[in-house]
Amino acid sequence: MKTEDIDKNLVSATENGEQISPILPEGIKNYLIDIDGTICDDIPNEQPERMLTAAVYPDALATLNRWYDEGHIIFFFTSRTEAHREITEQWLKIHGFKYHGMVMGKPRGGNYHWIDNHLVKATRYRGKFTDLVEKEVTIQVFDDGKHE
Numbered sequence: 001m002k003t004e005d006i007d008k009n010l011v012s013a014t015e016n017g018e019q020i021s022p023i024l025p026e027g028i029k030n031y032l033i034d035i036d037g038t039i040c041d042d043i044p045n046e047q048p049e050r051m052l053t054a055a056v057y058p059d060a061l062a063t064l065n066r067w068y069d070e071g072h073i074i075f076f077f078t079s080r081t082e083a084h085r086e087i088t089e090q091w092l093k094i095h096g097f098k099y100h101g102m103v104m105g106k107p108r109g110g111n112y113h114w115i116d117n118h119l120v121k122a123t124r125y126r127g128k129f130t131d132l133v134e135k136e137v138t139i140q141v142f143d144d145g146k147h148e
Contacts, residue, residue: 003100006073031067032077035088038125045080051087056095060129068098076102
């Protein structure tokens with residue numbers, strides 16, 4: 001799916017008779033992927049001169065490009081700043097990453113807790129990029145009376 005086709009594939013949604021934000025078709029995922037330490041060497045923003053020579057993680061490249069080819073949406077969500085965008089795009093192109101876009105300026109420091117009105121799934125990268133597998137875990141949720 002090309003970047004310009006993302007909006008064309010969104011499906012209208014309603015809740016309680018009111019139109020809400022559109023959703024992706026069944027089976028299509030919005031992947032938000034970190035860059036440093038996830039698809040390549042972990043390089044701090046304070047050393048941008050290393051960004052162009054970062055070693056790519058081959059399993060990340062193969063998996064993300066396959067997901068892209070399967071029609072999923074690939075966005076990089078990185079702590080790199082707008083000042084690093086051009087060099088980051090150049091590095092992604094050199095290594096052949098297929099992606100739809102990049103969101104710069106993710107807060108640094110980890111320990112993320114994403115709160116959204118859409119379903120959010122999080123996967124911690126631990127050194128190997130593979131297909132995702134099912135796993136039961138304990139998570140924190142709002143006490144809205146709708147959980148067991």
